[in-house]
Amino acid sequence: MKIVVLVKEVPDMESKFKIVGDAKIDESQIAFKMNDFDEYAVEAALQLKEKFGGEVVIVSSGPDRVTKEVRQAFAMGADWGIHVSDPQIDEGDNFVVAGALVKAIESLGGVDLVMTGVQAEDDQAALTGVFVADMLNFSHCTNVVKIEVGADQKSLTINRELEGGLNEVLEMATPAVLTIQSGINQPRYPTLPGIMKAKKKRLDLKKAADLGVGAIGEAGSKTKFHKIFFPVSEHKAEIIQGDAKAAAKTLVDKLRNEAKVI
Amino acid sequence: MARILVIAEQRNGKLSEATLELCKAAKEIASGLGATPAAAVFYKDDSIAKEVANYIPEVFAVVDAKLASYDADLFVQAVKAVVEAQDVKGVLIPHSYDGVDYAGKAALAIGAGIVSNCNKAAVEGGTVVFTRNTYNGKIQEQRSVKTDKFVATFEKGAYDKEAAGGAGSVTAVSVSLTDSRRKIKEVIATMAGSVDISQAKIIVSGGRGTKEKDKYNDVIVNLAKKLGGEYGASRPVVDAGWTDAARQVGQSGKTVVPVLYVAAGISGAIQHVAGMKGSQCIVAINKDPEAPIFNIATYGIVGDLFEVIPAMMEALG
Ligand SMILES: Cc1cc2nc3c(=O)[nH]c(=O)nc-3n(C[C@H](O)[C@H](O)[C@H](O)COP(=O)(O)OP(=O)(O)OC[C@H]3O[C@@H](n4cnc5c(N)ncnc54)[C@H](O)[C@@H]3O)c2cc1C
Ligand SMILES: Cc1cc2nc3c(=O)[nH]c(=O)nc-3n(C[C@H](O)[C@H](O)[C@H](O)COP(=O)(O)OP(=O)(O)OC[C@H]3O[C@@H](n4cnc5c(N)ncnc54)[C@H](O)[C@@H]3O)c2cc1C
Numbered sequence: 219m220k221i222v223v224l225v226k227e228v229p230d231m232e233s234k235f236k237i238v239g240d241a242k243i244d245e246s247q248i249a250f251k252m253n254d255f256d257e258y259a260v261e262a263a264l265q266l267k268e269k270f271g272g273e274v275v276i277v278s279s280g281p282d283r284v285t286k287e288v289r290q291a292f293a294m295g296a297d298w299g300i301h302v303s304d305p306q307i308d309e310g311d312n313f314v315v316a317g318a319l320v321k322a323i324e325s326l327g328g329v330d331l332v333m334t335g336v337q338a339e340d341d342q343a344a345l346t347g348v349f350v351a352d353m354l355n356f357s358h359c360t361n362v363v364k365i366e367v368g369a370d371q372k373s374l375t376i377n378r379e380l381e382g383g384l385n386e387v388l389e390m391a392t393p394a395v396l397t398i399q400s401g402i403n404q405p406r407y408p409t410l411p412g413i414m415k416a417k418k419k420r421l422d423l424k425k426a427a428d429l430g431v432g433a434i435g436e437a438g439s440k441t442k443f444h445k446i447f448f449p450v451s452e453h454k455a456e457i458i459q460g461d462a463k464a465a466a467k468t469l470v471d472k473l474r475n476e477a478k479v480i
Numbered sequence: 481m482a483r484i485l486v487i488a489e490q491r492n493g494k495l496s497e498a499t500l501e502l503c504k505a506a507k508e509i510a511s512g513l514g515a516t517p518a519a520a521v522f523y524k525d526d527s528i529a530k531e532v533a534n535y536i537p538e539v540f541a542v543v544d545a546k547l548a549s550y551d552a553d554l555f556v557q558a559v560k561a562v563v564e565a566q567d568v569k570g571v572l573i574p575h576s577y578d579g580v581d582y583a584g585k586a587a588l589a590i591g592a593g594i595v596s597n598c599n600k601a602a603v604e605g606g607t608v609v610f611t612r613n614t615y616n617g618k619i620q621e622q623r624s625v626k627t628d629k630f631v632a633t634f635e636k637g638a639y640d641k642e643a644a645g646g647a648g649s650v651t652a653v654s655v656s657l658t659d660s661r662r663k664i665k666e667v668i669a670t671m672a673g674s675v676d677i678s679q680a681k682i683i684v685s686g687g688r689g690t691k692e693k694d695k696y697n698d699v700i701v702n703l704a705k706k707l708g709g710e711y712g713a714s715r716p717v718v719d720a721g722w723t724d725a726a727r728q729v730g731q732s733g734k735t736v737v738p739v740l741y742v743a744a745g746i747s748g749a750i751q752h753v754a755g756m757k758g759s760q761c762i763v764a765i766n767k768d769p770e771a772p773i774f775n776i777a778t779y780g781i782v783g784d785l786f787e788v789i790p791a792m793m794e795a796l797g
Pocket of ligand 2: 232336337361605686687688689690713715716717732745747748751752767771784786
């Protein structure tokens with residue numbers, strides 16, 4: 219099977235974020251990593267390759283630093299990748315980014331499955347997979363927690379997660395886009411030999427023009443960014459001060475005598 | 481007059497609460513734009529359309545046996561048909577499992593820009609400006625669309641539920657639906673487990689901050705026992721196999737309403753909070769002072785849970 223995994227780089231969410239000019243986060247102090255959900259997608263793709271053969275291709279759009287996450291996927295076992303690198307694409311919205319990713323996928327030809335994460339931890343739009351499916355005219359399923367591929371390598375039985383622990387079991391056919399939910403598997407850690415091999419794996423660099431991406435930047439976007447800001451909460455917890463010992467003691471006292479819940 | 485159209489949602493014939501919240505949102509947005517609120521219901525009969533008419537003045541019903549259960553391909557065709565037949569300015573969809581599955585496709589089908597996962601909408605000079613959570617709830621973003629029409633998905637709880645009492649009209653819209661590319665075989669329950677934490681009076685939950693299975697057991701399970709309560713977990717803890725799925729709290733797990741809920745090493749993502757925000761007293765223990773969990777907690781301790789929890793055990797005697 220020919221499987222593409224879309225991998226996005228995101229900031230570590232435990233970072234201390236600073237906002238610059240109401241518009242951007244200050245990236246200088248931030249550590250980046252692979253979007254959690256995408257690790258599950260990479261693992262799901264590798265498991266299918268191990269069963270059916272074929273190749274796993276990583277596609278990622280973003281600045282130069284995203285090659286670190288692509289190489290991490292290589293170290294896990296992915297075969298090669300495309301780095302879509304164009305500030306004009308990064309400046310676009312989901313519609314622009316999805317359009318660029320689609321061009322990269324189309325350039326491969328014969329793709330059976332495209333896997334994405336359910337959502338990016340930073341922008342949290344949960345749109346890219348569905349957009350990509352529609353633009354490729356592939357069928358799709360979101361929030362996938364189980365994948366079974368038939369012996370014909372075309373028929374899929376998929377579990378789609380629903381509310382309250384329910385799963386919808388569906389049948390569909392390749393080519394398809396699946397957005398992968400966390401917990402579907404246990405993503406493997408890259409091994410040392412894996413990391414060594416990853417350094418030599420092929421990573422093609424593509425600009426918007428190379429891929430023939432028409433809609434780019436702000437002009438290609440269907441949405442307009444206004445601003446970002448820290449949430450103002452009407453409610454804030456009463457923060458109990460002191461070192462761990464003192465704070466714990468005060469807390470227990472408050473739970474007993476103020477809230478009266480223990 | 482242009483319409484702000486809610487796409488209703490049901491599961492097993494039961495209308496979702498999110499639909500009623502969107503009826504409220506549609507009313508607000510419509511009044512800001514000089515438009516009218518309306519809803520569309522796609523189902524095997526008109527029972528749900530009639531129910532929705534209690535909440536909104538105008539309901540468009542696409543009735544077809546194929547619509548007994550939600551389906552992405554069919555919903556997109558139905559949205560397109562209603563939008564083309566009526567004067568629709570904006571489409572509101574719940575940011576739910578079904579909603580995220582087709583909203584993006586529906587937006588492309590009607591040539592509209594989409595803003596997803598919103599928690600607020602305000603009309604500013606004729607433009608609807610949407611506010612949405614980003615960075616796991618640490619940063620809010622505002623965005624609008626540049627297209628004539630818009631699609632927006634809203635997170636659960638963004639608006640209060642609209643109250644019943646109206647007597648809206650129900651109009652049938654006919655669509656010749658194709659066959660879907662997906663076929664539903666069955667719906668199964670996956671969280672069956674021996675324990676039911678939803679009835680517990682005290683719950684101590686641990687998150688990814690508990691680091692590993694043994695440590696989770698050591699701090700979370702022990703504190704729960706000491707307090708005579710149950711232990712729970714955020715999703716990453718269950719994903720990693722540190723505890724059973726039956727103990728997961730949140731959107732895809734259990735909804736709990738204990739007297740005391742202790743969240744240790746849990747950031748407070750909206751999907752977790754959805755399952756525990758009704759708790760009477762919430763204690764948050766987190767080393768990150770900016771963790772969103774502090775925005776809903778009663779008491780908070782900013783610190784290392786591996787120091788705070790043993791100290792609590794000691795203080796409890
Ligand atoms: C450096 C940078 C600058 C940006 N500047 C702007 C801006 O100026 N204006 C604006 O409107 N938006 C901007 N964005 C946001 C950008 O439009 C979104 O990040 C993008 O559309 C993806 O949406 P999302 O992150 O919500 O992904 P979701 O739809 O939540 O992601 C779901 C899945 O899609 C895949 N995916 C998403 N993005 C990528 C990617 N880049 N490469 C590979 N796979 C991906 C992953 O598998 C991911 O799990 C910027 C993003 C970055 C990284
Ligand atoms: C469709 C969907 C459904 C979902 N359903 C659920 C659900 O039902 N339940 C759920 O929980 N999640 C759910 N999620 C996942 C959710 O989005 C978050 O990813 C998840 O809740 C994060 O779990 P966490 O808070 O344990 O981890 P993180 O967000 O990684 O937070 C860990 C926290 O621990 C703190 N920490 C680390 N070390 C320490 C220490 N030593 N002492 C104190 N604090 C420490 C950190 O500061 C951080 O705030 C769902 C997601 C999606 C997309």
